Structures are given as structure tokens and as C-alpha cells.
Amino acid sequence: MKQGDLRYSKLSALFRFSVKYEIGETGFTMASFERPEMGEPYLLTPGPLTTAIETKQAMMRDWGSWDGDFRAMTAKLRSQLLDMIVDSNSEYDCVPVQGSGTFVVEAMLGSLLPRDSKTLVLINGAYGQRIAETLKYLGRDHVIIDKGDYLPPRGDEVAKAMQMDPAISHVVAVHCETSSGILNPIEEISDAVYANGGKLLIDSMSAFGALPLEAGKPRFEALVSSANKCIEGVPGFGFVIAKTSELAVAKGRSHSISLDVHAQWANMNKTGQWRFTPPTHVIAAFMQALRLHREEGGVTARGERYAKNRDVLVEGMRDLGFETLLKDRWLSPIIVTFFNPADPNFSFQKFYELMKHKGFIIYPGKLTIVDSFRIGCIGHMDGNVMQNVVRAAGECLVEMDVKNAAPPQKALNERAILAA
Numbered sequence: 001m002k003q004g005d006l007r008y009s010k011l012s013a014l015f016r017f018s019v020k021y022e023i024g025e026t027g028f029t030m031a032s033f034e035r036p037e038m039g040e041p042y043l044l045t046p047g048p049l050t051t052a053i054e055t056k057q058a059m060m061r062d063w064g065s066w067d068g069d070f071r072a073m074t075a076k077l078r079s080q081l082l083d084m085i086v087d088s089n090s091e092y093d094c095v096p097v098q099g100s101g102t103f104v105v106e107a108m109l110g111s112l113l114p115r116d117s118k119t120l121v122l123i124n125g126a127y128g129q130r131i132a133e134t135l136k137y138l139g140r141d142h143v144i145i146d147k148g149d150y151l152p153p154r155g156d157e158v159a160k161a162m163q164m165d166p167a168i169s170h171v172v173a174v175h176c177e178t179s180s181g182i183l184n185p186i187e188e189i190s191d192a193v194y195a196n197g198g199k200l201l202i203d204s205m206s207a208f209g210a211l212p213l214e215a216g217k218p219r220f221e222a223l224v225s226s227a228n229k230c231i232e233g234v235p236g237f238g239f240v241i242a243k244t245s246e247l248a249v250a251k252g253r254s255h256s257i258s259l260d261v262h263a264q265w266a267n268m269n270k271t272g273q274w275r276f277t278p279p280t281h282v283i284a285a286f287m288q289a290l291r292l293h294r295e296e297g298g299v300t301a302r303g304e305r306y307a308k309n310r311d312v313l314v315e316g317m318r319d320l321g322f323e324t325l326l327k328d329r330w331l332s333p334i335i336v337t338f339f340n341p342a343d344p345n346f347s348f349q350k351f352y353e354l355m356k357h358k359g360f361i362i363y364p365g366k367l368t369i370v371d372s373f374r375i376g377c378i379g380h381m382d383g384n385v386m387q388n389v390v391r392a393a394g395e396c397l398v399e400m401d402v403k404n405a406a407p408p409q410k411a412l413n414e415r416a417i418l419a420a
């Protein structure tokens with residue numbers, strides 16, 4: 001054994017004080033999802049999220065960004081991401097960009113929207129609002145449809161807006177609006193956009209890798225996602241998957257040198273390299289996360305695990321008396337919003353601290369009208385973990401002396417607006 005191997009195995013021994021537990025429901029034991037190895041709480045937050053030990057361990061070596069080994073990794077990363085879109089290879093290409101998800105959204109907008117374009121932004125939460133704000137920064141002409149906290153933008157509304165304003169050339173939609181957890185009707189939106197001669201760009205940040213996308217179904221010109229969402233990598237870069245024909249005409253459009261998707265694409269195709277220092281360790285971790293994604297069974301299996309996580313969570317929380325913001329039809333397998341109980345003994349801050357103490361980090365809500373909190377379903381965890389989340393939430397209610405987890409009438413009135 002080489003010295004390096006020895007050190008590495010010592011380190012992995014250090015990491016492996018974790019416990020394996022049983023899958024309660026089916027009754028048989030299998031290698032299950034381990035607790036985070038360093039003893040930190042599970043992140044029930046939609047990125048950063050809980051990652052596998054193998055993904056973290058992949059960050060233990062250093063890489064030269066110009067070296068052939070690293071360039072090969074970049075090439076593999078691009079082609080494996082493309083493989084997740086059925087039939088994409090001929091028509092689409094993948095361009096990774098340094099930074100968090102927002103950087104990549106901005107890169108896509110600045111590079112793929114012509115300077116004289118007019119864009120319709122579909123908003124039902126914070127990420128849609130951020131897209132409109134980005135276009136304001138970029139000085140690109142745009143109009144919005146804002147449905148408020150969570151109501152989905154519908155195909156007929158998109159069609160009407162485009163018919164009333166023929167200058168609209170592009171539409172930007174959020175796939176899963178992570179601020180409420182709603183799964184927007186992206187097929188219906190896409191049909192409306194293309195029926196009216198427009199082009200669709202998708203923020204698929206929190207959906208890509210878990211919800212299936214096929215080239216042409218729905219139709220889209222480009223989408224973005226990032227390393228620390230459904231692929232379960234660590235944060236540090238995102239990627240644009242765009243039609244090659246759109247990338248080819250994007251030269252000179254970007255307002256920004258570091259966010260120029262065309263320049264990144266052209267340079268990567270020519271040299272195999274990122275233009276500026278890439279987050280090498282993050283990319284190595286991402287390659288391992290991709291391997292785990294593939295071994296699990298790809299997009300379908302990943303989506304099924306998350307859906308199971310959601311189902312266990314929602315059923316258990318409803319049994320405790322909690323209510324979800326959204327009706328089942330709109331619940332994504334990514335993150336679920338629950339109303340705060342009306343009981344005056346309930347305090348979100350207290351609930352958060354108690355949950356953290358029990359090993360789970362949850363997320364405050366983002367609704368403007370009623371108080372809420374969110375629990376993520378994505379990350380390296382399964383239904384068994386979600387059962388423990390529910391158990392912990394039940395214990396918290398007892399500890400806070402909350403007798404009834406039902407939300408205030410105001411919350412139920414709000415939800416009734418979601419008629420569909």
C-alpha cells in the first residue's frame with residue numbers, strides 16, 4: 001500500500017462511524033442511507049443538500065485545471081449531463097459555468113436572449129421574481145405574468161399574453177418553483193409558447209435530474225440547473241443545456257465576460273478547458289454524484305426516490321395534523337410547504353431549533369399572506385429518513401405543547417383559491 005492509500009484509508013475509517021438502519025416498511029435489511037458521517041444534521045433544504053460520503057470523499061485530491069485528466073473529466077461531465085435528456089445529443093450541447101445557480105440563470109439570459117428581444121417572464125414565487133430582476137439589471141425588455149405566491153401560470157394565460165403583444169419573442173419559466181414547491185405545468189406552457197411562435201427558456205434548477213425531460217417534450221431552447229440540486233453534488237457550478245443552434249448565434253450578446261455562455265462553449269469545444277479557474281474539487285465530487293445517480297437507475301429512479309420521500313413526509317405530517325399549502329396535484333417531489341399551526345404555542349424559531357437538535361435542518365416558508373415552513377425531499381436520504389423526520393416533528397409538537405397542528409382558517413381560505 002502506498003503512503004497516500006494509507007492516509008486515505010485512515011481518513012475513511014474516521015468518516016465511517018455512521019450507523020446503518022433498517023427499512024421499516026418492507027421489513028428487510030439493506031444497505032441504506034447513512035446518517036451524515038461527520039454527525040451534522042440532515043439538510044432538508046433544496047440545495048445545498050445532504051450528499052453521499054463517496055461524493056465528499058471525491059474532493060480529497062487536487063487537480064490541475066489545464067491537465068489532460070481534468071479536461072477528460074469536463075468532457076465526460078458535459079456528455080453525461082446531455083445523456084439525461086433523452087435524444088438530446090444531436091441537437092443540444094452542455095455548457096458548465098462557475099458559480100451558484102443564479103449565476104447560470106444570468107449567464108443563460110444574457111447570452112441566449114438577443115439584445116432586441118422581448119421576454120415574457122412567468123412568476124409564481126421568488127425564483128421567477130429573480131429572473132425578472134435579472135432582466136432589469138441586464139436592461140432587456142420584458143413583461144411579466146405574476147401569479148403571486150404559488151398559483152401556477154397556465155398555458156392559456158401565456159397564449160393570451162403573446163397574442164396581445166406580438167413583440168414577445170421569448171418566454172422564461174420556472175420548472176419547479178422551489179419557494180413554494182409547486183411543480184409548474186411546463187408542457188402546457190411550452191405548447192402555448194411554440195404555438196404562438198415564441199422560444200422557451202427553463203429554470204429547471206431544482207427539477208433537472210429527477211424529473212424526466214425529453215428533447216422536444218416539452219420543446220425548449222435551453223434550460224439551466226446546478227451541481228447541488230437533484231444530482232446531489234456540492235455547490236460551485238451550474239450548467240446550461242441549450243440547442244447548439246442557439247449557442248452558435250449567441251456570440252457577442254453577453255453583458256459579462258465571466259457569464260458569456262457562447263465564449264465558454266466555444267473555448268471548451270476548442271481547448272477542453274474552462275475559461276477561468278474551475279471549482280476542481282466540486283467537479284470531481286460531481287463526477288462521483290453522477291456515478292451514484294447512474295447506479296441508482298438514472299432520472300427515473302432518482303425521481304421515484306424523491307416522490308417516495310415526499311409521500312412518506314406528507315402522509316406522516318398530515319397524520320400529525322399539519323396541512324400542505326398545495327393540493328396533491330401540484331405537489332412536487334422536491335420540497336413541500338406546510339402551514340404553521342394556529343396553536344399559539346407554536347413558534348417556528350423554536351420548532352427549527354428543536355428539529356435541528358434532533359438532526360434535521362428545515363427551511364422557513366416564503367409565503368406573504370400566511371406563515372409557513374418548508375421541508376425538502378431531495379438529497380441523499382430515503383423514506384426511512386423521512387419517517388424519522390415525521391417522528392421528530394411529532395416530538396417537537398409535544399415539547400412545544402402544541403395540541404393541534406391545524407393551520408388558521410386564513411390559510412385554508414388561501415388554499416381554496418387554488419381551484420384546479
Ligand SMILES: *Cc1c(COP(=O)(O)O)cnc(C)c1O
Binds near residue numbers: 046105176205
Ligand atoms: C436553487 C435555485 C436557483 C439558484 O439559486 P442559487 O442560490 O443561486 O443556487 C434558481 N432557481 C431555482 C428554481 C432554484 O431552486
